[in-house]
Amino acid sequence: MWLKIRRPDVSRWSIRRKLLCMTSVLLIAVSLLGVRASQTYAQRSAQLSYDRLLTGAALQIAEQIALRHGKVVADLPRAAFETLALAPDDRVYYRILGPDDEHITGYDDLPSAPATRVRHAGSADGDTFRKVFFDARYRGEAVRFVVLERLLTETDFSGYIQIQIGQTTLARTSLADEISLRALQLIGLLFMVALLLVSLGIWMTLRPLERLNSALARRSSVDLSPLDLAVPREISKLVRTINHFMQQLGGTLDGLQRFTSEAAHQIRTPLAGLRSQAQNALDEEDAGLRQRQLNRVLESADRLSDTVNQLLSQAVLAHRLRSQQTEPVALDQLVREQCRQLALPALEQGVELAYDGDDAVLLQANAFALRQMVQNILENAIRYSNPGSEVQVRLEQDESYISLSVADQGPGIPDAEKPLVFERFYRSPNNVRTGSGLGLAIAKDVASYHRASLKLTDNQPAGLVVTVRFHRRRVL
Amino acid sequence: MRLSRLLTGLLLSATAAALQAETLWALPAKGTQASVLQIHGGADFVAIAPVLEAYQRKYPSIRVNYHEFGTRELYNRFLADLPKTPDLVMSSAMDLQFKLVNDGYAQPYRSAETQALPDWARWRNEIFGITYEPAVMVINSGFLDNETLPSSRAELIDLIRRKGDQVRGRIGTFDIETVGIGYLVWSHDNLRTASNGRLLESFSLHDTQLFSSSAAMLQQLALGNIVIAYNVLGSYAHAWARKYPVLSVVLPSDYTTVIMRSAFIPRASGNAPDAQRFLDFMLSLQGQQILADKSSLYPIRDDVSGETSAQNLRLSYSSPLRPIPLGVSLLVQTDAMKRSLILEEWRRAFEAPRGPGASAADDQ
Numbered sequence: 001m002w003l004k005i006r007r008p009d010v011s012r013w014s015i016r017r018k019l020l021c022m023t024s025v026l027l028i029a030v031s032l033l034g035v036r037a038s039q040t041y042a043q044r045s046a047q048l049s050y051d052r053l054l055t056g057a058a059l060q061i062a063e064q065i066a067l068r069h070g071k072v073v074a075d076l077p078r079a080a081f082e083t084l085a086l087a088p089d090d091r092v093y094y095r096i097l098g099p100d101d102e103h104i105t106g107y108d109d110l111p112s113a114p115a116t117r118v119r120h121a122g123s124a125d126g127d128t129f130r131k132v133f134f135d136a137r138y139r140g141e142a143v144r145f146v147v148l149e150r151l152l153t154e155t156d157f158s159g160y161i162q163i164q165i166g167q168t169t170l171a172r173t174s175l176a177d178e179i180s181l182r183a184l185q186l187i188g189l190l191f192m193v194a195l196l197l198v199s200l201g202i203w204m205t206l207r208p209l210e211r212l213n214s215a216l217a218r219r220s221s222v223d224l225s226p227l228d229l230a231v232p233r234e235i236s237k238l239v240r241t242i243n244h245f246m247q248q249l250g251g252t253l254d255g256l257q258r259f260t261s262e263a264a265h266q267i268r269t270p271l272a273g274l275r276s277q278a279q280n281a282l283d284e285e286d287a288g289l290r291q292r293q294l295n296r297v298l299e300s301a302d303r304l305s306d307t308v309n310q311l312l313s314q315a316v317l318a319h320r321l322r323s324q325q326t327e328p329v330a331l332d333q334l335v336r337e338q339c340r341q342l343a344l345p346a347l348e349q350g351v352e353l354a355y356d357g358d359d360a361v362l363l364q365a366n367a368f369a370l371r372q373m374v375q376n377i378l379e380n381a382i383r384y385s386n387p388g389s390e391v392q393v394r395l396e397q398d399e400s401y402i403s404l405s406v407a408d409q410g411p412g413i414p415d416a417e418k419p420l421v422f423e424r425f426y427r428s429p430n431n432v433r434t435g436s437g438l439g440l441a442i443a444k445d446v447a448s449y450h451r452a453s454l455k456l457t458d459n460q461p462a463g464l465v466v467t468v469r470f471h472r473r474r475v476l
Numbered sequence: 477m478r479l480s481r482l483l484t485g486l487l488l489s490a491t492a493a494a495l496q497a498e499t500l501w502a503l504p505a506k507g508t509q510a511s512v513l514q515i516h517g518g519a520d521f522v523a524i525a526p527v528l529e530a531y532q533r534k535y536p537s538i539r540v541n542y543h544e545f546g547t548r549e550l551y552n553r554f555l556a557d558l559p560k561t562p563d564l565v566m567s568s569a570m571d572l573q574f575k576l577v578n579d580g581y582a583q584p585y586r587s588a589e590t591q592a593l594p595d596w597a598r599w600r601n602e603i604f605g606i607t608y609e610p611a612v613m614v615i616n617s618g619f620l621d622n623e624t625l626p627s628s629r630a631e632l633i634d635l636i637r638r639k640g641d642q643v644r645g646r647i648g649t650f651d652i653e654t655v656g657i658g659y660l661v662w663s664h665d666n667l668r669t670a671s672n673g674r675l676l677e678s679f680s681l682h683d684t685q686l687f688s689s690s691a692a693m694l695q696q697l698a699l700g701n702i703v704i705a706y707n708v709l710g711s712y713a714h715a716w717a718r719k720y721p722v723l724s725v726v727l728p729s730d731y732t733t734v735i736m737r738s739a740f741i742p743r744a745s746g747n748a749p750d751a752q753r754f755l756d757f758m759l760s761l762q763g764q765q766i767l768a769d770k771s772s773l774y775p776i777r778d779d780v781s782g783e784t785s786a787q788n789l790r791l792s793y794s795s796p797l798r799p800i801p802l803g804v805s806l807l808v809q810t811d812a813m814k815r816s817l818i819l820e821e822w823r824r825a826f827e828a829p830r831g832p833g834a835s836a837a838d839d840q
């Protein structure tokens with residue numbers, strides 16, 4: 001067995017799968033955005049909280065700095081460090097610098113703030129306090145620093161003292177992690193709920209389709225009655241189309257059935273006649289009479305064969321019309337060709353065929369079918385003409401129409417009969433010529449396939465004019 | 477005596493080097509020596525000896541060199557010897573210990589034993605509390621006549637005021653300039669309570685004597701040369717009170733500050749595995765029981781039974797215990813300027829000549 005490895009054919013995926021895929025992709029994208037946003041938010045809010053602690057501690061220390069006997073004295077408050085201890089596992093470093101960066105107390109090797117930043121960092125307290133945060137590595141660890149500058153003014157002294165506090169980042173990292181974990185849990189939950197809702201929605205949307213499917217599946221193959229289902233508006237269109245289609249199918253089937261039974265009748269009756277004629281001939285003792293009867297048998301067999309041929313050609317035609325594409329056809333050439341083929345048989349009947357037509361008449365059509373139609377119409381005109389008369393074939397075109405007319409000088413068709421001759425197997429009751437009664441029916445089928453009109457009018461003084469008019473614009 | 481009995485089993489080799497403050501106690505391995513554990517200790521060797529002895533019985537291949545210092549000297553030496561460090565540093569000067577750990581000189585260590593410690597007795601898995609030590613008052617009740625013992629600082633101040641001349645020159649406390657834990661406890665109380673100022677005033681008015689160790693203070697108390705000893709370490713106080721029934725130990729009912737003996741393993745330790753084993757041993761039930769039974773120290777574990785267990789301490793006294801937690805607040809006490817401010821206040825109060833026990837020796 002051959003195992004074909006195919007690329008996944010997305011257009012064949014189930015709607016459920018497609019919708020789920022699409023919504024999942026969307027949900028995942030939204031969730032990823034959410035995760036990223038929450039991480040940024042978590043980092044920022046953790047940073048903010050712990051920066052506040054740092055600022056608070058620095059302010060507490062700043063308040064305890066005073067001048068004593070002209071010297072800057074920093075009396076470190078325990079509360080400042082208890083504030084910092086809210087980050088229980090983080091190391092703390094600090095230093096206090098006097099004016100001219102003179103070391104007052106604390107760690108003497110702390111990294112300084114990037115100089116430009118301290119100067120530019122403004123604060124709501126005007127010039128009394130200035131502060132700046134920065135990150136640096138100190139003693140092998142990432143440390144967040146705050147530098148707070150306070151203007152110290154006494155009667156004989158004015159200058160900035162600088163308080164710098166650093167704290168390692170364990171607590172802020174874990175707070176940020178905790179916040180983003182919470183957010184992650186929430187997003188995960190939302191994701192699951194959304195997916196569930198979407199699945200439910202898809203199920204609810206597709207359920208009418210399934211109901212429709214099972215309603216159709218439950219039917220017997222001959223039941224073509226319209227479906228009666230309560231379905232949403234979007235799907236009721238489909239139901240209407242299905243009903244319309246079934247109705248048409250029903251019509252077609254009816255037609256086919258009628259055709260089959262008519263055809264059977266049409267074949268059975270001549271066959272029965274043929275059989276009795278043959279029987280008669282067998283029973284006939286007189287050789288002369290037998291010869292005549294046998295000739296009649298032959299004639300009947302020819303007629304029957306004509307009928308069968310017509311039936312078969314109609315079947316072939318119907319098949320071709322259904323299966324073949326249209327192509328550009330030069331109608332003038334096609335008509336001229338048919339006339340040439342029929343000119344000789346016509347002359348044998350004493351009928352003259354005259355063609356008068358425009359050149360280069362192009363049409364998007366099925367050539368085989370057109371040929372059949374033209375042949376049937378021409379055959380009729382020739383067959384029902386009196387010897388010595390003329391059949392005129394005319395092909396004309398303007399911007400919007402192409403019209404083909406065949407006019408003869410035969411008996412014509414009375415107005416009452418005109419609609420009837422298009423029916424299958426209909427033949428005029430006073431028609432003495434042989435024929436199966438299918439020719440015009442086929443011509444009508446071909447015309448309507450090409451969306452052309454087929455009209456019968458009377459010729460003056462006598463005869464019939466058959467006119468086929470194609471819409472140039474209505475290309476198939 | 478207990479001390480001499482302990483010493484007979486040990487090879488004592490106190491180095492009479494230039495550094496008077498350092499004493500080396502070398503304990504050879506009980507079996508074939510495989511490694512050496514260098515310990516720098518701020519506790520006196522006698523207190524820690526029983527647990528060392530038990531440790532060596534359990535791990536016979538380890539030789540222990542125990543270097544004994546005053547707590548401040550221990551701190552200074554640690555910084556001076558860098559990058560060379562011992563394998564374990566133990567001291568009761570929590571502030572100095574904490575400062576070294578905060579500054580990144582310790583390595584983290586986690587084990588079942590360290591994880592069992594309460595939160596306030598551990599920081600970053602780098603420094604660990606080993607024993608408790610309440611700071612108590614000891615009164616020679618001989619001089620009280622029929623009066624009741626003072627149970628709080630307020631009552632103590634009141635008593636001193638009432639007795640007046642009777643207690644002049646007969647109150648003793650640590651010299652916080654030289655004694656590390658004296659400074660730790662005093663500065664801690666100072667930062668926490670405003671009433672400390674009144675106590676200091678009362679001490680200075682009555683010519684309080686300053687001592688450099690609990691032992692010296694308690695000896696003078698037992699002799700009756702002083703009658704009140706303030707901020708003595710609880711383990712010593714109880715040991716002396718058992719010997720001299722006239723001494724009454726009081727855990728002040730307003731608050732009793734509790735300090736911790738703590739240990740850390742330096743980052744640059746050359747023998748961290750042995751140090752970790754020793755730390756685990758001290759924190760184990762067996763080690764804690766030995767500290768409680770043989771050294772009369774207060775073990776930090778709740779599940780150790782005995783007279784000096786933390787549990788016992790909590791149950792038998794109504795006094796609110798205030799352990800000084802291992803945390804960044806301790807940095808305040810190590811700040812040079814803060815220290816000089818506290819000492820300045822202290823010195824102003826004691827401008828009078830020093831008491832007889834004052835010297836730059838050990839601080840227990």
Ligand SMILES: Nc1ncnc2c1ncn2[C@@H]1O[C@H](COP(=O)(O)OP(=O)(O)OP(=O)(O)O)[C@@H](O)[C@H]1O
Pocket residue numbers: 310376379380381384408410411412413421426427428431434435436437438439440441463464
């Ligand atoms: N040109 C014509 N003049 C007069 N009557 C005609 C003409 N064409 C058709 N008819 C009538 O219409 C009837 C139906 O024509 P149709 O072509 O369908 O059948 P047919 O000619 O009898 O048989 P066949 O199937 O062999 O063509 C004919 O029997 C005939 O009576």
Ligand SMILES: [Mg+2]
Pocket residue numbers: 376379380435439440
């Ligand atoms: Mg015909």
